[in-house]
Amino acid sequence: MWPAPITLSDTSVTLAPLSQDHAADLTEAAADGELWKLWYTMIPAPDGVEAEIDRRLGLLEKGAMLPFAILTPKGQAVGMTTYMNIDAANKRLEIGSTWYRKSVQRGPMNTQVKRLMLTHAFEALGCNAVEFRTHFMNHQSRAAIERLGAKLDGVLRSHMVMADGSLRDTCVYSILAHEWPTVKTHLTWQLEKPRD
Secondary structure, X not given: OOOOOOOEEOOOOEEEEOOHHHHXXXXXHXXXXXXXXXXXXXXXXXXXXXXXXXXXXXXXXXXXXXXXXXXXXXXXXXXXEXXXXXXXXXXXXXXXXXXXXXXXXXXXXXXXXXXXXXXXXXXXXXXXXEEEEEEOOOHHHHHHHHHHOOEEEEEEEEEEEOOOOOXXXXXXXXXXXXXXXXXXXHHHHHHHOOOO
16 A cells, blocks of 8 residues: 555644544534535534544545544644545655644644655655645635645646535645755744744
């Protein structure tokens, strides 16, 4: 299996292989801010968290996804993320299906998580490219992806049918292997600079 299940961590956050052991924390996380009500996202409602964990674990068994629970230093699960759209032959994957409880958004956690995942993707897995995809209307997500240093490859128009029946235009971003050293330097600087 490429990539193989792994735990990634630093002093601020841990990415642990997702399991039903995280369901109670993630149910609470999904309820924080009622994130499932954002029409342009695909975050589970609290009563759908266990089914979403099962869905992601089913994709893991097929080699199509490597899901993680995002844990605080105290071990509380506050969100989920994945390696997905895995293309082992071409050494490409997407970091996606990421969400965090509202109380940890707009802080350093997303940058910490992405630095861990990108470091593993480029330095351990030898990826040629890592993609990020989001809804054209999800301006918060697009801004976060652009702050990471990813570049917009283009927009896949009418790419997906959303739960409400609307069509999603999907923005596709990527970071290439030769760009990674500069992106890593920038992410580290973002995390180390004094906060206002």
